[in-house]
Amino acid sequence: MRAMSSAEAWVGSWRPHKPRGPIAALYGSPGPKYALPGLTGISKHDPTKYKAPMFSFGIRHDQANSNCSPGPRYLIPSNITRGGRDGTPAFSLHSRPKEPALFQAPGPGKYSPEKSGNLIFHAAPAYSLAGRSKEISNSQTPGPASYSLPPVLGPKTVATAAAPTYSLCGRSKNGSFHEDLKKTPGPAAYKVVDPCTYSQKPPQYSMTGRNFTPGETTKKPGPGAHYPEQVTFTRPKAPSFSFGLRHSEFISPLIVDAPE
Template identity: 75%
Template sequence: MTSADPWVGSWRPHKPRGPIAALYGSPGPKYALPALTGMSKHDPTKYKAPTFSFGTRSETSAANCSPGPRYLIPSNITRVGRGGTPAFSLHSRPKELDVFLAPGPGHYTPERSEKSVFHSPPAFSLRGRSKDGRINQIPGPAEYSLPPLLGPKTVTMSSAPTYSLYGRSKVGNFHEDLKKTPGPAAYKTVNPYIYAKKPPQFSMTGRNFTPVEATKKPGPGAHYPEQVTFTRKKAPSFSFGLRHSEYMLPLNVEVTD
């Protein structure tokens, strides 16, 4: 730092002589004790001053509030009322009131006032069937029937025995065909071991052969002992081959006499 740097109070910034902790980034004291300011995460062991907040305006106060200075007041309005010269405006002609229509002498029927003045007997009239009666379909007297007094289905008294004529049955009749009856072979005999004691049973199994190897083995003619060279030395063998390459052309020399 130069000497021209301004003073910070009674201290002038200067270059540190050695490394200090402020030169290195660390979380610092933010992970130490809780804060003493504000309401959030305040130290519970310290005194906290009361705090106040601006709440919302209630509906009742908003309904009874005055417009306030947000409206522009005309210049002719004073503290004692509206001032200035009188002003008049042209309005439309109001509608005339309708004449009250009172009933005349022909609207009254004094001949029908006998029931109100004098005593009259009850009177009834025939009216049409209403729609409500169609919903309640109650059965009439013709829908009910008493139980019969004849036959076997009497309820309140005992009935004599009754007989009916049925068709002739073929079973036991003289024209019954006995050839259609099942014979002895048509019935299946019951296994006697169901109701009697069952003796031990044995079955005859197949003949068991001696297990032999089924692989094919070479015979005496398949071996060549003269070609064995593992147990004895092999004699040198030669073959008659070509002395020159098969791809080499023969040498043709012309000899003159």
């Protein structure tokens, strides 16, 4: 065989053949780049495939909320049918409403176009000689003199700080102690401060009498009020006899020997 093809170059034993599987270089599409929907779970399941039932580990509720309607909660009027209100006449006790009045539109004479210039163009100031209305004279508003501001001078200021004020008046001697020294305060006019206020307080004793507890003021029986010799509960007692009971006058007497 080498002798037959000695003039051709040796290219090896490999020759082109049909590929066994798809090769990405032979196709212009991206290939299996986009994944198909999954067949497991509930999220993004393939809608074209059958989905098997799934069970959860949740607890069973006491009452299933199968009915979500409000029930007979709303009261439907009896005159409402499936086709709307019934055609029976309804009467009320209200009065008949008045007919609405016709709207009377203003005519051409109601407008004054000649007076519209002041609203569109600039107008000069106009003054009138009309008298003062009576309403102004009735309103009695206070003038500037009706208000009084607080003083700012002297010791009786309200809004500002007052500086110390001094007077040039002398001390009057009429009626003072300069004329009569008896008017001067004596030692009894001053109150002496108790030493216990600013120093240690000593013990204090009182001279009051001894107090007794209040007792009972009722009269008690003395020794002569008792009779021990008449006590028969603790010693033997001699028999005592009585003269019988007093019978009633209406009882018949007992007759033993009746005459024959």
